[in-house]
Amino acid sequence: xxxxxxxxxxxxxxxxxxxxxxxxxxxxxxxxxxxxxxxxxxxxxxxxxxxxxxxxxxxxxxxxxxxxxxxxxxxxxxxxxxxxxxxxxxxxxxxxxxxxxxxxxxxxxxxxxxxxxxxxxxxxxxxxx
Numbered sequence: 001x002x003x004x005x006x007x008x009x010x011x012x013x014x015x016x017x018x019x020x021x022x023x024x025x026x027x028x029x030x031x032x033x034x035x036x037x038x039x040x041x042x043x044x045x046x047x048x049x050x051x052x053x054x055x056x057x058x059x060x061x062x063x064x065x066x067x068x069x070x071x072x073x074x075x076x077x078x079x080x081x082x083x084x085x086x087x088x089x090x091x092x093x094x095x096x097x098x099x100x101x102x103x104x105x106x107x108x109x110x111x112x113x114x115x116x117x118x119x120x121x122x123x124x125x126x127x128x129x
Contacts, residue, residue, distance in 0.1 A: 002044045004067060004123060006032060011061040011088065011098075012052040018087035020098060021062050023110035025050075028064070031116050044124060055092055062099045064111055066123045071101060071115060074122045078103045078115065085109075 008028055010021040017025070032048045039046065053061055059082070064071050072078045078101055085098035101108045103115060 002042075002124070004035075004039070004044055004046045004120065005049070005065075006046060006120075007049045007051055007065040007068075009051045009053055009057075009060050009063045009065070011055065011058045011091070013055070013091045016091060018061075018085055018091060018098065020085065020087065020109040024062055024064075027111065027113055028116065031113050035117075035120060039124070042124075058088065058092070058096065059099065061088070062109075062111065064116065064119070066119050069123070071111065071119045074119045075103070075115070081107065083107065083109070 006028070008024070010017050010025070028048070032046055036046050063080075066074060070080070072080045081100045081102050082097040083100055085096050088096040088098050098109070101111065101115065108115065
């Protein structure tokens with residue numbers, strides 16, 4: 001059996017996270033549940049880890065790693081960036097920029113199912129992303 005490790009890093013303060021991270025969490029939970037069912041017959045087991053970050057680590061917030069490799073390190077044409085996040089500013093009490101990814105001219109504040117699935121496919125060798 002092969003193992004696919006998915007780690008999601010996000011900033012959290014007193015049990016709360018920003019809106020974009022909350023959206024990514026929901027998408028990830030749904031996709032991981034589906035992938036576990038889809039990939040089990042192929043002998044692939046998925047582990048999912050959530051890493052909570054401090055304010056000092058906020059630049060890593062909303063990062064997804066697949067077997068230790070960030071999404072943008074797996075898929076050609078995907079780049080990490082950042083933009084202002086009003087939701088995190090409410091949590092931190094100051095203006096804050098948060099991590100985004102850019103793909104095919106579009107900026108993703110919440111990581112989409114499409115990008116998560118493309119990264120998983122690349123890691124397990126189904127395509128070349």
